[in-house]
Amino acid sequence: MTLSQDKVNITFDVVIIGGGASGMACALHLFGMLKTSGKKCLRVALLEKNQRLGKKLLLTGNGRCNITNQSISHDNYHGKHELFCLPALSAFDNQATIRFFEGLGLLTFFDETGKAYPESLHASSVLDCMRFALEETGYSIMFSTEIKNIEKTHDGFRLFASNGNILQATCVVVACGGSASPFTGSDGSGFNLLRMLGCRIEDPIPGIVQIKTETDFVKPVSGIKIIGTATLKADEKTVRVETGEILFTDYGLSGPPILRLSGWASRLFARHGSDRSKPDVKISLDLIPQRGEDDVLRLLKERREAYPDRLIEQFLVGIFHNRLASRLLKSIFDIPLSRSVSTLSDEDLIRIASGIKHTNIRVTGVMPLSNAQVTIGGADTDQFDPHTMSSLIHRGLYACGEVLDIDGDCGGYNLQWAWASAYLTARSIADRIGKENL
Ligand SMILES: Cc1cc2nc3c(=O)[nH]c(=O)nc-3n(C[C@H](O)[C@H](O)[C@H](O)COP(=O)(O)OP(=O)(O)OC[C@H]3O[C@@H](n4cnc5c(N)ncnc54)[C@H](O)[C@@H]3O)c2cc1C
Known part of the structure; x- marks a missing residue:
């Protein structure tokens, strides 16, 4: 490898690239650890x-920042090696997250579903507490500084910033995030930096994102929400079932249960690409999950008795939003809906009950990374040590947060991963400093 001849104008012991959740947490953890152990002040940027x-x-x-979750297990995390997340999550669990933020002056609470938020209900409180604590560290915090290039040198790394600065560092932490919602700054450039150092990157694909479907059912009911159960199926086999508020949109489906299913759908499509054997992916919607199919049939029979002279088009009004009621009936029957309810046979009622409990919508894909909350894929965890977050290729190189090939479920799991992986990174750097007297 030939090193560039450009002159280094700033030298640091530790450079953390990325001032997002994991980068800020890594700097704060490192400061706390070094202070507790009475180690000399490091040059950290x-x-x-x-x-x-x-x-x-x-x-x-x-905008409220769901910082962690009451119930966390490795089942909430995914990636080529999802168990990679375990050492970090046991070294720094959800209670440690709460204590960490309490230590920064942030009041938090768990809501009835187990999600933790700041008591202020404003993400800005989380950020402000971190920002103020960072200012007190005395570390160099450099804004508008994008690292475009990185090289390994004999005693560390040389980093080339977009503003012309060239930095030398003994330890480098890549905390650049993934490529979901790139307008926030995490646009996949961390993957490029790691590639420059010879790291492998698992292809990034969208996670926690809206699902695209054939639009004939969803478009006419766009904007309507239901409390329903969505079952993701591939070739008629159930992949995953989720219940909650589902939103019909122009392009498909959204809402918390759909976001929770999206990673599975995204992987199904990515795995098969343009491959002809790609599975037939569907979402089956149960529009009344609180009632069984027999119960729904009984209800429909009662309604036929009660409103025999109404039009079939009006038959489900009062159970569903008007537009959804008529869309559903149109998807079940090709008979005119202007006939009277009394003409509905028992067979017809069975078909309607079945439609209510199993509306099948073909999935065509997921929305792109620009819409996604998390990146599936990232730095190959085969090349990092799960106990230290350090690279197995280059001594002194670390990665934490979403840049690694670990993605969490919706519900505070991704931020928990950011805090926990940042903690292990800081601990490894502090240990190295202790041993080598950097
Ligand atoms: C809309 C939305 C809602 C979400 N809600 C939640 C939630 O409530 N709970 C939860 O757990 N997770 C949530 N997430 C996911 C969570 O925000 C991320 O997983 C988490 O922020 C990842 O932390 P990170 O430090 O790895 O990356 P980021 O927070 O993305 O930070 C990376 C930083 O690095 C900077 N950067 C990138 N490249 C460079 C470079 N080359 N040089 C210098 N700087 C660089 C970026 O500008 C960015 O500031 C949400 C995500 C989105 C988009």
Whole structure:
């Protein structure tokens, strides 16, 4: 490898690239650990390409920032090696997250579903507490500093910033995030930096994102929400079932249960690409999950008795939104809906009950990474040590957060991963400093 001849103008012991959730947490953990162990002050820099820290953090949890979850297990995490997340999550669990933020002055609470939020219900409180604590570290925090290039040198790394600065660092932490919602700054450039150092990247695809479907059913009912159950099926086999508020949109489906299914759908499509054997992917909607099919049939029979002179088109009004009621009936019958309800046979009622419990909509894909909340894929975890977050290729190179091939479920799991992986990274660097007296 030939090194560039450009002159280094700033030298650091540790450079953290990315001032998002994991980068900020890594700097704060490192400061806390070094302070506790009475180690000498290190030259540490936190570099952020935006003009401010934590742009994505402000968007999280609909602006309320769901920082962790009461119930966390490795089942909530995915990737080529999802068990890679375990050492970090056991070294720094959800209670550690709460204590960490309490230590920064943030009040938090768990809601009835187990999600933790700041008591202020504003993501800005989370960011502000981190920002103020970072200012107190005395570390160099550099804004509008995008690292475009990185080289391994004999005693560390040389980094080339977009503003012309050339930095030398003994340890480098890549905390650049993935490529979901790239307008926040995490646009996949962390993957490029790691590639420059010879790391493998699992192809990034969207996770926690809206699902695209054939539009003949959904478009006419766009904007309507239901409390329903969505079953994702591939070649008629159930992949995953989720219940909650489902939103019909122009292009497909959205809402929390759909976002929870989306990673599975995304993987199904990515795995098969343009391959002809790609599975037939559907979502089967149960529009009344609180009632069984027999119960629904009984209800329909009662309605036929009660409203025999109404038009069939009006038969389900009062159970569903008017537009959804008539769309559903049109998808079940090709008979005119202007006939009277009394003409509905028992067979017809069975078909309607079945339609209500199993409306099948063909899935055509998922929305792109620009819409996604998380990246599936990223730095191959085969090349990193799960106990230290350090690279197995280059000594002194670390990665934490979403840049690694770990993605969590919706519900505070991705931020928990950011905090926990940042903690292990900081601990490994602090240990190295202790041993080698950097
Ligand atoms: C709309 C939305 C809502 C979400 N809600 C939640 C939620 O409520 N709970 C939850 O757990 N997760 C949520 N997530 C996911 C969560 O925000 C991310 O998983 C988490 O922020 C990842 O942290 P990170 O530090 O790895 O990356 P990021 O937070 O993305 O930070 C990376 C930072 O690095 C900077 N950067 C990138 N490349 C460079 C470079 N070359 N040089 C310098 N700087 C660089 C970027 O500008 C960015 O600031 C949400 C995501 C989105 C988009």
